[in-house]
Amino acid sequence: MHSIKRSPILKLVAAVAVNVGFVLICQQYWRVTDDNNGVATGGAGTGLGSMPEQVLVQQHVYQPPQEQNPLNQQYAAGIDETPLRTFEVPEELYLTHDVAIPYDIPAWTAADSAALRTAMGYDMMSDLLKPEYSVHEQVTEKSQLDFARTSRAERIYKSLWNFLRPVYNSLPGEDSREKERVFVKELALKRVDVDFFLRLEKRLYPFLHLKHRTSFSLQDSYKGRGFVLCAGNNQFKFIVSSIQAIRRLQPDLPIQLFHMGDGDLSKERQEYVREMTNDIEVLDITEFLDNDYMKLGGWSIKAFSLLASRFEEAMLVDSDAYFLQDPAKLFEDPGYKATGGLFFYDRTLFPDWHTGPDWIRSMIPIMSTLPNQLRSFKGISTHEQESGVVVINKKTRLNGLLAICKMNSKWERDLFSYRMFYGDKETFWVGFEMVQEPYSFMRTYGGVVGELRDDPVKEIEKLEARLEQEDDGRSAKERQMDRDEITHQKKRPVLEKESVCGAQLHLDHLGQPMWWNGGLMRNKNEGVQRILDFKYWMAGGGMSSHRERNVRDKELQRELLWDLGKASMDEVERGEEEEDPEWIFHESCMYGGEVHLLEEEKRRLTESFVAMDRVGKEDEVKIRAGEGVDPKEHDWASM
Known part of the structure; x- marks a missing residue:
């Protein structure tokens, strides 16, 4: 012993021997046998010995040894090189839709x-x-x-x-x-x-x-196709003409209208809707799903109505949405058929918004192929989805719909979802992302249908000429209104190109007007109650093949530059493509795109919707006055 302590060489030899022996023992202890079907044969007390290797790999607890390729340039033999996203759609679909290819969630075994x-x-x-909370608890903190x-x-x-x-x-x-x-x-x-x-x-x-x-x-209770709408007393003035508009174009598919009880939609109005057309049900959603947990209010009823509806293939339609083609065509849309979920883009508005995308990244670290291509993630628009029409196949995408509903539950929406987004809109595609379900967006962004925008210069000239007429018999108040209007007109931008103003329009996959959202008024959000004249339309853009060049987010800019091999965004060219049209938000007008004349047949259709709306509002006044109203007295088909 004394000689070992004194000799460095003997001391080194002893240390090596001990370490070699330890390695041999560990190799024997952790040996994985092929004839035991990949199950570790370690001794008792390891906590791993009885668990299948596949499970341990999934849980990131155990990784089997990997032999290095002799060239050290390829993965070792036997490594699974299957793509991380194996869901597939026809290649031509990308010409008309933006498709989310989900990250494969490992199958349960x-x-x-x-x-x-x-x-x-x-x-x-x-x-x-x-x-996280009980049904009786008031949740007040995001934490x-x-x-x-x-x-x-x-x-x-x-x-x-x-x-x-x-x-x-x-x-x-x-x-x-x-x-x-x-x-x-x-x-x-x-x-x-x-x-x-x-x-x-x-x-x-x-x-x-x-x-x-x-x-x-x-899920087994779902059958067939149909339309799902929601309305309370405040939406009744819209829902009458909206339902009749569907029936004008699609007389056969059933309709379900959901409300939140008699206090939400009165019995008189419920009866009116039941009698106004064929094959329609008026249902209290709280009789189908437990409202102690949902605590419904406002927009949140929409997602839950999709879930509660009896349809296997359900189309959610807002109470102020109107179609210009048979809405049943959307059940045959290529994007919907390929993915089971069809959504529409909103307008391109309010750039440089980071709160929503940052929150989404924080809760969904692994996402589909689509989010980084979206305008909101690129920093060029706050809004992404317009939820006025949503089409979901509940046979194939029920888990996605459940995740959407979770985001619309009481505390989830109050503390997060509706603070991050404008109501329920973005919860549809984000819900699908949460559980990695495929979905598709119609590729065009929200456009506009309505009237040509008047020239503010000409309006100012007309008003000033009227004010110069001192003896025109108008009161001082009326003349002051003209002065106020001049002030307003002077604040409006003068445009070189024609602009279309009105409701938000959405196109089908062939690029033709399909439906619009926002009702029949000139601009309901600004209180312009005048009925809109539906004569013109303009697409909202989004068809550019170089959309990836439009990036304001700095991190995505760096990634784009790396992909393109460019040093700065100044070197990135968009090609010969025209810029997308732009919105004048407070006027609900779009300019910069081609102005199209709405087809005569579609114009007559909009006139019939206006006539239906007038009758529905007259009946609403009678209902409020306590008068009995029979909707079957009206000849809706001839309007």
Whole structure:
């Protein structure tokens, strides 16, 4: 012993021997055998010995050793090089739609179910099942909600949903009620994955369980196609003509109108709607979904109405939206057929907004291929989606719709969603992103339909000439109104190109006017109550093949420059393409694009909508006065 201490060489040899022995022991201890189907054979007490390798890899706990390629330039043999996003659509679809190709969420396996019985599985379940608030609680602080954790739980729920759906389908029973009884009362007592699924669904989507015990039976209740609308007493003046407009173009598909009880839409108005056309139902949504959890109000009823509707393929239509073509054509739209979710872009307005995109990135670190291409992420528009018309296939995209509803629940919308966005609008595509469902946007941005914008210079000249006439018999108040109007006209920009003013227009995939949102008034948001004259329209742009060049976000600019091999944005050319038209927001006017004359047939259609609207408003006055009104007395078809 004394010689070892005194000799550096012997000391080094001893240290090497000890380390080699330790390495050999560890290799034997952690050896993975091929004839044991990839299961680690470590000894007791490791916490890993009995878990399948696949599960450990998914949980980032264990990575199998990888042999290096001899050239050290390629991945080792056996590494899965499958693309991260394997959902596919026809290549020609990108000419007419913007398509979100989702990141593949790993499929749940039997090995994952087995892992739930481990200490790590128990810990994961405990974390995801922990409620953020109770049904009776008033949530006032943002810190009480964790959307990143919620989106993680929703993705795990989706993976488990797809795994257990065939199990539910195979259960005995002639109807969903009997299948649910077996699934909830028997199978959940034996299988930890079924128990976890039921608890997770209750944690995420408690509003489902008023009439159904699982989302499986709710989905099984969906049949056919139809339109979904929402209205209270305040929207009744719009809904009459909107529904009749649908019926003018599409007489066959059923309609469901949802409200939040008699205090929201009076019984007299409910009866009026039931009698005004064929195949229409007027329904209280709180009889289908649990309002103790939803706590509905305002825009939030829209997403939940889609969920509650009986249709497998449902089209949500705003109460002030009007179609210029048969709306059923959207069920055949290529983007909808390919993805199961069809959305429309809003107008391009208010650049350099970072709050919303930053929040989305914080809760959804891994997203589809689309967000970084969107105007809001590029910093060139605050608004992205217009939710006046939404088309969803609930057979294939139910998990996406559930995530949308979660964002529209009481505290989620009050503390986050509706603060980040303008109401429910962006919750549709963001909800699909939360669970990585594919979806498509009609490629054109929001345009305009209405009248040509008058020239402020000519208006000022006309008003000043009238003021010079001292003995025109008008009062001092009327003359002051002219002076005020001159002041207003002087603030309006003078444009070199013609501008169209009116409602927000949306095109079909062929580039033709399909529908508009905003009612029949010249500009309802600014209180301009005059009926709009629908003569002209202008597309909102968005068809440029070089849209990626329009980037204001600095980080995305650097990425673009790197892709293009450019040193600065000054070197980036847009090609020969024209710039997209621009909005004068407070006037609801668009300029800079080609002005189109609305087809005569479509003009006559808009005139019929105006006539229907006039009759509906007259009946609304009678209802308020307590008079009985029979909508069947009107010849709606001849208007």
